[in-house]
Amino acid sequence: MSSTSVKTDPSPPAPSEASNRVTLGWTNRLLARPEIGALVAAVVIFIFFLIVAPAFRTPASFFTVLYQSSTIGIVAVAVGMLMIGGEFDLSAGVLVTTAGLFNAMFCYQLGINLWVGAILSLVLCLCIGFLNGYLVMRTGIPSFLITLGTFFVLQGANLGVTKLVTGSVSSPNINQMAGYSSLNWLFANEWEIGSVTLSITVVWWFLFVAVSAYVLQRTKIGNWIYAVGGNAASARAVGVPVTRVKVGLFMTVSFLGWFAGMHYLYNYNTLQAGNGVGNEFLYIIAAVVGGTLLTGGYGNAIGVAIGAFIFGMTSLCIVYAGWDPNWFKAFLGVMLLLAVMVNLYVKKLSTSRKVG
Structure with missing residues (x-):
């Protein structure tokens, strides 16, 4: 007497189980986003500052915060890309000042159009970036050093050089020189929109973030x-x-450092040689x-932009709240330590869930 076995298809997952899988997949994708921790922060x-700093509640204050963020965020875009590529550039801060000083002093001493100095300043900055990258790759010495x-x-x-050329530690005022008006519009223009002031650097910042992303x-x-950042x-x-x-990537940092230097020069018309450190x-x-x-x-441009906004x-909001601004550096240190730990934890959690 033969027996017949009946094969049955496995039953489809229950609606609740399928929903859990969808939720888990969505959570994994969310955790895999480098900027998620910064967005929450x-x-x-x-x-927090809306509550403790009444002066922050106005649109004008918010646009001032955007401007302050853009002055750091423009160069941070390139620095973030360089860090994703596995390298650092500790010269980016002073290079911003170098770009502006060269433009101002070169044109002032020779009495030529500021556009000539701006272009030559860009060439100088790109050469510095190229030299940084070439030495790192040629010698094998860490980019930090x-x-x-x-x-x-x-x-x-x-x-x-500034002291030698001008006799002081600041560049000459360039607001009466040929080419100033157009360069000022390009790098430091502002628009009055109702009660708020929108700086062109904010527009440039958003554009650079979009291109980087x-x-x-x-x-x-x-x-x-x-x-190359993961394993060269x-x-x-x-x-x-x-x-x-x-x-x-090093040359990209130099380019955006030059751009920031042009903003500072044409926004303030003069620069202090010690700025940028x-x-x-x-x-x-x-x-x-x-x-x-x-x-x-690991990282992305949106996350870097959020970091600059923070x-x-x-x-500014420490000042808006009426607190001692000297505490700002302490806050930055705590924020950096927390960010490093959160980033490592999120990446590890995301990786382990994918593997699982």
Whole structure:
């Protein structure tokens, strides 16, 4: 007597189980976003200062915060991309001042159009970026040390050359020179919109963030940047031009450093030779707070922008709240430590859930 076995298809998952899987997948994708921790922090800090700082509740104050954020955020965009590529640039802060000083003094001493000086200043900055990248790749010395050397060279040159040429530690006023009006409009224009003032640097900042986000997420170059930051040897083995990518990233930092230098020069018409020292750490902090790992290969432009916004919001809202502004640096240190720990935890949690 033979027995027949009846095969049955496995029953489909219950609606609740399917819903849980969808929720888990959505959570994994959310946690995989580098900027999620910074976004949560930005919302919390924003609400906190709305409560404790009544002066922050006006639209004019918010646009002032956006401007403050943009002055750090423009260079932080490039610094974040460089960090994703696995490198650092400690000369970015003083390079901003170098760009403006060169433009002002070169044109003032020779009596030529400021546009000539601006273009030559850009060439100088790009050469500095190229040299940083070339030395890092050629010598194998960590970028931290190479760019620290560049930092001291530029800092000394800013002070020494300015004192030698002008007899003081500030550049001459350039607001009466040929080419000033158009350059001022390009780098420092402001629009009055009702009761608020919108600076053109905010517009440029948003544009640079959008371009960076597109390059990182939608292009082959973006894939290369993540690859060289994650494992340069493996990237080279599969044909990624590691040297060109990293040198290009250093030059991108120099380009946006030049852009920020032009803003400071044409916004204030003169520059102090000692400016910019310490700003390199603010760029790095903005990137790290925005979810960029110090180890490279992880981060995005949106996160860096949020990190810069947190910086701008905190630096001004401490004043709006009537607190001692000397506490700001202490807050930055705490924020940096928390950001590093949160970023590592989120990345580990996201990776473990994907594996699971």
